[in-house]
Amino acid sequence: MPSTATNSDTKTPILVVDDDPDLLRLLSLRLSAAGHAVTAVASAEEALARLELARPRLVLSDVRLPGMDGLKLYDAIQARYPGLPVILLTAHGTIPDAVDATMRGVFSYLTKPFDGQELMAAVDRALAVSAAATPRTSEAGEAWRAEIVSRSAVMDEVLAEARLVAAGDASVLIRGESGSGKELLANAIHRASPRAKGPFVAVNCSAIPEALLESELFGHVKGAFTGAVANHRGLFQSADGGTLFLDEIGDMPPTLQVKLLRVLQERQVRPVGAQQSVPVDVRILSATHRDLDAAMAAGEFREDLYYRLNVVTLTLPTLAERREDIPLLAQHFLQRLAAKYQKRLNGFAPDALSALSTAAWPGNVRQLHNVVEQVCALATAPLIPLSLVQRALRVPTVEVLPFAEAKRRFEHDYLVGLLKLTDGQVADAARLAERNRTEFYRLLQKHGLTPGLFRGESPDGDEGGPPVADERQDK
16 A cells, blocks of 8 residues: 655654555544544555654554564664654454563553544553653754754754753763764754853863863862963863863773762862862763773773763764765855855765765764865865865775675665665666666565655655666666
């Protein structure tokens, strides 16, 4: 059965999964009549594909499904989207099944034939829980994350969690590779927090020599050491009433870890050489690219400090894990840097943008910014050519793996990545994959992927099926 969707900014999105077309239609009609925006799919695999594009507020799924069953779907949802409520339906309900489902965290478990009022009551309860965990957004309300350019689902999840933790005062540990944007996320959390009117102070713990780091953090008094010719307010005092961001906290020397722990426990600092402590009101955000669990096991990082800093963990994806953001980021950087270099630059040639989109990016967003700045500095025409991009990258682009050697899971992720990158345009996706459209459609059908989903259009649109006559344009 083709997927159906009712789109509205004012309606609550619900994803319904059932392989019985009649029941799927009935559920869709009942929920739509109650004012919800319903997306209906016939398999767990298609449900997961939908979730990669947009997150609903509730998933309503049958247990008995072809391929992956409802409980496995629930496990997959919780692994990627923890907290998203799931209601399971089954015609084969038993008490052990219900106990197992509820023990695993399923929001509700109903047997078929279900009572309509009972179903809607469960939906209302689940949506109430979902609403409490979902921050309201508006154009004005998005200013806190304005510096983070993204349209990817994986970043949407990180930002949704960041918006939630921003409302409190808990310490947050941001994990991510170098160049992935940890300081940008920390600043966004500060801007979304009740401390937004206070200062945001950032320090890279690995960039300051150990002998100076204590003074930088906690301050010093005049005469505390050679060269201390005046009192110095440390970064903790500078951040009073606001947020202190400790970048690369995993590189902090052990002696300073002890002193930092004391500050976090006592909420006051003692400047170097001072006799008395000074109270401070500071929220701590920290970040690291290191494996702190391994560092603790090696005795290089204090366990008690780790738990003080790691009340909430946010993990930033690599740029390679959010490739659909590369064209958006590249154009964003190009517009900013064109003004810096006083040049009229309109964009990238298609093959240049393709090279950017398929590059390895070990340096993540920071490396992408550096590459775009290089091409801006050297550009002599409004459109950036492939030759400049290749020169700036200095590395070969990522090779497309042969389909014959690719495993099923990689093949699925590969196809999803191509459809995201090309906004569901099959001709472009097939060209990037070096396959003709007929073969490419067979691969999409094999994995239950509908191109229209990635264009935000109806799957029954003008590219709803494979070409059957003329493939000369793809040869």
